[in-house]
Amino acid sequence: MIHELAYGDSEAAMKMLYNHFYSKLMLFVSYFIKSKHDAEEIVSDTFYTIWEQRLKLANLECIASSYIYTIAKNTTLLFLKRQRKEKYDMETDVAASDFPAQPDNSPEDELIGKELMEKLHAAIENLPEKSRMAFKLVREQGLKYKEAAEIMEISVKTLEAHMALATKRLLKTLDEN
Amino acid sequence: MPENILEIISRYLAGEASLDDIMQLSDWLNRDEINRLRLKQLKRFWEAPVRMKEPDVPFEKFFERIDSPHRMAPKAKKRHISSSVWMISTAAAVALLLMIISVSVFFNREEHPLIEYYSYNCISGVEQVVLPDSSIVYLNRGGKITYANNYKEVRSVTLEGEAYFDVMKASGLFTVRLGSGASIEVLGTRFNVQALGGDRRIVTTLEEGSVRFVKGEQQIMLVPDQQLIYDVNKADYSIRQVDADMYTAWKEYIYRYNGIIMQDLCKELERMYRVEIILNPGLKNVKVSGSFEYRHDLDQILNVMKKRMRFEWKREGNKIVIQ
Numbered sequence: 286m287i288h289e290l291a292y293g294d295s296e297a298a299m300k301m302l303y304n305h306f307y308s309k310l311m312l313f314v315s316y317f318i319k320s321k322h323d324a325e326e327i328v329s330d331t332f333y334t335i336w337e338q339r340l341k342l343a344n345l346e347c348i349a350s351s352y353i354y355t356i357a358k359n360t361t362l363l364f365l366k367r368q369r370k371e372k373y374d375m376e377t378d379v380a381a382s383d384f385p386a387q388p389d390n391s392p393e394d395e396l397i398g399k400e401l402m403e404k405l406h407a408a409i410e411n412l413p414e415k416s417r418m419a420f421k422l423v424r425e426q427g428l429k430y431k432e433a434a435e436i437m438e439i440s441v442k443t444l445e446a447h448m449a450l451a452t453k454r455l456l457k458t459l460d461e462n
Numbered sequence: 463m464p465e466n467i468l469e470i471i472s473r474y475l476a477g478e479a480s481l482d483d484i485m486q487l488s489d490w491l492n493r494d495e496i497n498r499l500r501l502k503q504l505k506r507f508w509e510a511p512v513r514m515k516e517p518d519v520p521f522e523k524f525f526e527r528i529d530s531p532h533r534m535a536p537k538a539k540k541r542h543i544s545s546s547v548w549m550i551s552t553a554a555a556v557a558l559l560l561m562i563i564s565v566s567v568f569f570n571r572e573e574h575p576l577i578e579y580y581s582y583n584c585i586s587g588v589e590q591v592v593l594p595d596s597s598i599v600y601l602n603r604g605g606k607i608t609y610a611n612n613y614k615e616v617r618s619v620t621l622e623g624e625a626y627f628d629v630m631k632a633s634g635l636f637t638v639r640l641g642s643g644a645s646i647e648v649l650g651t652r653f654n655v656q657a658l659g660g661d662r663r664i665v666t667t668l669e670e671g672s673v674r675f676v677k678g679e680q681q682i683m684l685v686p687d688q689q690l691i692y693d694v695n696k697a698d699y700s701i702r703q704v705d706a707d708m709y710t711a712w713k714e715y716i717y718r719y720n721g722i723i724m725q726d727l728c729k730e731l732e733r734m735y736r737v738e739i740i741l742n743p744g745l746k747n748v749k750v751s752g753s754f755e756y757r758h759d760l761d762q763i764l765n766v767m768k769k770r771m772r773f774e775w776k777r778e779g780n781k782i783v784i785q
Contacts, residue, residue, distance in 0.1 A: 296525060303521045329524060397506050405507050423476045425512045429594065430478050448472035459503055
């Protein structure tokens with residue numbers, strides 16, 4: 286696949302990569318960025334980087350999803366850094382109401398009603414930043430502990446602590462209702 | 463509430479739980495009915511679908527932008543960012559030590575879930591790989607192990623070269639697939655597999671538990687300290703009693719060979735040191751025994767062998783010629 290990207294039918298390979306990762310990366314970037322427009326630009330830049338580096342990527346023999354997330358993260362961090370420098374007006378961010386993309390709830394459920402589901406989501410949103418990130422990387426992005434820890438540049442042990450905190454808050458929310 | 467139950471529940475939800483976790487979790491579940499309800503609720507929350515929309519910017523539009531010579535009026539700034547991103551990412555990837563993955567089997571992702579294959583290549587020394595069910599694999603130098611992202615449903619790995627397996631007991635078989643169509647099936651156990659000489663000969667040594675070797679119609683069960691040597695070309699096998707430790711010592715960075723023919727040893731050295739060895743045909747079937755350590759380089763090993771076996775060798779680029 287990466288070989289194809291570098292030497293073979295690059296466009297077709299890139300298209301597959303793009304369609305597979307676009308939504309995942311949009312969601313991922315939304316953990317850091319509130320404006321949908323900015324997120325689109327960052328995701329686009331991420332694919333641009335992958336495209337530009339495709340020949341170098343081939344030398345790596347292979348590529349990991351965590352690698353793609355790492356590119357996305359670095360692009361995001363650079364964006365935020367630049368934004369801080371330019372004293373970006375934060376107000377425009379708040380305006381985007383359809384973003385970040387909220388996970389779908391399943392309202393018809395005997396175990397958890399719609400209301401409780403929303404409370405659980407709120408409990409996750411109210412977690413400290415790192416714990417929230419850890420939880421979302423594992424649950425929403427479906428990453429393994431090791432991959433998520435790598436992206437966050439923390440140890441798996443620390444990631445476990447973040448996950449435990451998330452679970453604790455969820456249990457507390459369930460107990461209160 | 464046990465201290466670490468929160469971590470265990472988290473691992474369970476994330477599909478990272480070990481057998482030990484499952485046992486502790488079931489203790490906790492049996493303690494109180496409310497615990498059972500809570501876990502069900504958590505699981506329901508965890509599994510609620512995450513909405514993923516189709517890309518808002520279709521690929522064609524994106525590609526037009528990057529592939530046209532006037533794309534985004536190529537800003538010098540952008541190029542700079544890209545290259546520094548590359549530096550950071552490379553570092554992250556290299557830090558992995560093991561080379562990872564590959565993406566394949568794409569097609570229509572609506573109908574076919576994406577299958578990702580994770581490959582670990584051991585380039586030097588001995589590498590430890592922890593599988594999603596916490597089973598541990600030690601890969602010997604030159605070894606390669608591959609598993610798919612559906613591993614949790616089908617515990618199956620593909621092996622090239624040599625590996626030592628410490629397999630967790632869990633429901634369902636654990637299968638090692640070998641290049642030659644042979645496979646090894648186990649429940650939970652410790653064993654060593656060598657696919658020697660480019661998969662010509664498969665040597666399976668059992669340390670603990672039991673394993674079943676399967677090739678076509680043939681099925682062979684092993685008990686601890688037994689070794690099965692399967693000759694792929696002749697479809698012939700032999701079983702012998704061994705000291706299993708001797709065959710697993712390499713994971714402590716010691717390589718031992720006992721009565722292996724020179725041709726097979728050279729295949730091993732080729733794999734481990736990434737060279738091509740041209741062997742004098744007269745030496746092919748000479749049996750050799752001995753051991754060396756990981757820190758030894760190939761020159762040292764060949765020089766020791768040269769004295770004993772009276773051969774001459776020379777290096778020509780990436781080739782080693784043994785006369």
